[in-house]
Amino acid sequence: MTGSASKKLSKMEVMLIVSLGVSAGFLVSFIGIAWLWWGNKKRKFIKLKEKYFQENGGLLLQQQLASHGGAVDTTKIFSAEELQEATNNFHESRVLGKGGYGIVYKGILPDNQVIAIKKSKGCVGSQSEQFVNEVIILSQINHRNVVKLLGCCLETEVPILVYEFISHGTLHEHIHKKRSSLSFELRLKIAAEAAGALAHLHSSISTPIIHRDVKAANILLDDKYTTKVSDFGASRLVASGEAGIQTVVLGTVGYLDPEYLHSNQLTEKSDVYSFGVLLAELLTSKVAVSKDEFLASIFVASMEKDCLNQMLDDEIVNEGTIEMVKNVAELARRCLRVKGEERPTMREVAMELEGMIMTKHPWGSADHYFPEETEHLLGSPNTSKDYSVNVDGGGGPGTASGSSMQIDMSMSSYADGR
Structure with missing residues (x-):
């Protein structure tokens, strides 16, 4: 009886080991598939941001900046995530105004700096050229009676300009x-x-x-x-x-x-x-x-x-x-x-x-x-x-x-x- 029980126990252990091995295999496979899926999604996201960058005039902007003697050190390139956080994901309550050009939002950065974010309705053809033109123009001006350009975001579906916030309207x-x-x-x-x-x-x-x-x-x-x-x-x-x-x-x-x-x-x-x-x-x-x-x-x-x-x-x-x-x-x-x-x-x-x-x-x-x-x-x-x-x-x-x-x-x- 003792020998028989010992043999049965050994079979159960074998089955457990096999079961654990199969589970571990599934887990490894799942992790591998998830990793591949996430990597593929990340690559697609990066390609999408590169696509938006080009469509929003990023290459044209780089060419214009190069022809004007270099980069604009004081103009920040904001990430889409930064501006989403600053505007509570572009919430309706943050809208300052709307027009044919798009929407202006009020944003608050982590350091509590208040900014104005100009988000175009779209950016194709001549509109991307207008966007680039405004960046080039404002990047050259630092005058107390001209609104200051703080930066821009090129990796979103529509181009975004970031300005100092002017509090008292037009x-x-x-x-x-x-x-x-x-x-x-x-x-x-x-x-x-x-x-x-x-x-x-x-x-x-x-x-x-x-x-x-x-x-x-x-x-x-x-x-x-x-x-x-x-x-x-x-x-x-x-x-x-x-x-x-x-x-x-x-x-x-x-x-x-x-x-x-x-x-x-x-x-x-x-x-x-x-x-x-x-x-x-x-x-x-x-x-x-x-x-x-x-x-x-x-x-x-x-x-x-x-x-x-x-x-x-x-x-x-x-x-x-x-x-x-x-x-x-x-x-x-x-x-x-x-x-x-x-x-x-x-x-x-x-x-x-x-x-x-x-x-x-x-x-x-x-x-x-x-x-x-x-x-x-x-x-x-x-x-x-x-x-x-x-x-x-x-x-x-x-x-x-x-x-x-x-x-x-x-x-x-x-x-x-x-």
């Missing part, structure tokens, strides 16, 4: 949606800062930049009402000695330079005209286009008929400001001259506005709006390629947008991007 909102009441003195300060930033772009960097879409919706304000010029997707670099650029007309209806619209010849004076419209908005609190009527035309006509007072915003005009208001109106009229050569330069405009502020506050600094703080992050870039893209406007950091309209070759209107 000038368009403050003037037309009555987000807050802006005194004449504050409007003058905002105008002078915006003019100083544009003058800097035109004449104080090695390769001048034409903004190409100056409007109230692209002027952001922080909590101290400091001006931040935004949305450089349509901007152009201008080579030294280049008087004008033959290009597809881009801009916003109501702000477009009529000479540029007629000839397709882009110069710095196109920004000057758009800025003239902006000055008219600041003085009248009227929108640039209303029921097919253009503020610029009505404003100039009212001055010629000596009835400007009927157009001015009563809330900003009083006995103490009327003379300066008239001076600003006269400057706006000069900016709105039909012939570009008859308009002042942006530097002349900025200096004139600064002079008005100094007249009112003589303790102010004449250099206040011309800080020498631009760093040529890309060295001395050459003129960029004419992408001829339809920029679906607006959408500056920390902003929202309205409706948009595009008119190919002759005229383009873009979302009133905050």
Whole structure:
């Protein structure tokens, strides 16, 4: 009996060993298959990110950066995971604004830095070129009145730009949606800062930049009402000695330079005209286009008929400001001259506005709006390629947008991007 039991026990042990061996084999096989599956999935994910990188203009961006003298050390390349975490996976509660271009989200980084994330609706063809163009342009500018580009993300399905967060909305909102009441003195300060930033772009960097879409919706304000010029997707670099650029007309209806619209010849004076419209908005609190009527035309006509007072915003005009208001109106009229050569330069405009502020506050600094703080992050870039893209406007950091309209070759209107 004892021998028989011993033999049976041995058989059970054999069966157990075999069973354990089979289980271990299955486990090893399962682990191997899982490892292969995970490795294959990881490779596919990497290939997908490489595909998105190319589709989002990554190769073009690398080429442009190389042609401009090297990498942009201060511009961070964010991972998709970082931006998902910063926006709670792009949750609806983080949306700052929507427009034809896409969506702007508010993000919070692990160090509690607040950022604005501009996520395009799509990126094919010319849109990827616009994305690259905006990165190239903003990577060269470090000016206190220009919104700062912090980085970008190229490995997602749509391209993403990351900016500093501007907390107080757009000038368009403050003037037309009555987000807050802006005194004449504050409007003058905002105008002078915006003019100083544009003058800097035109004449104080090695390769001048034409903004190409100056409007109230692209002027952001922080909590101290400091001006931040935004949305450089349509901007152009201008080579030294280049008087004008033959290009597809881009801009916003109501702000477009009529000479540029007629000839397709882009110069710095196109920004000057758009800025003239902006000055008219600041003085009248009227929108640039209303029921097919253009503020610029009505404003100039009212001055010629000596009835400007009927157009001015009563809330900003009083006995103490009327003379300066008239001076600003006269400057706006000069900016709105039909012939570009008859308009002042942006530097002349900025200096004139600064002079008005100094007249009112003589303790102010004449250099206040011309800080020498631009760093040529890309060295001395050459003129960029004419992408001829339809920029679906607006959408500056920390902003929202309205409706948009595009008119190919002759005229383009873009979302009133905050």
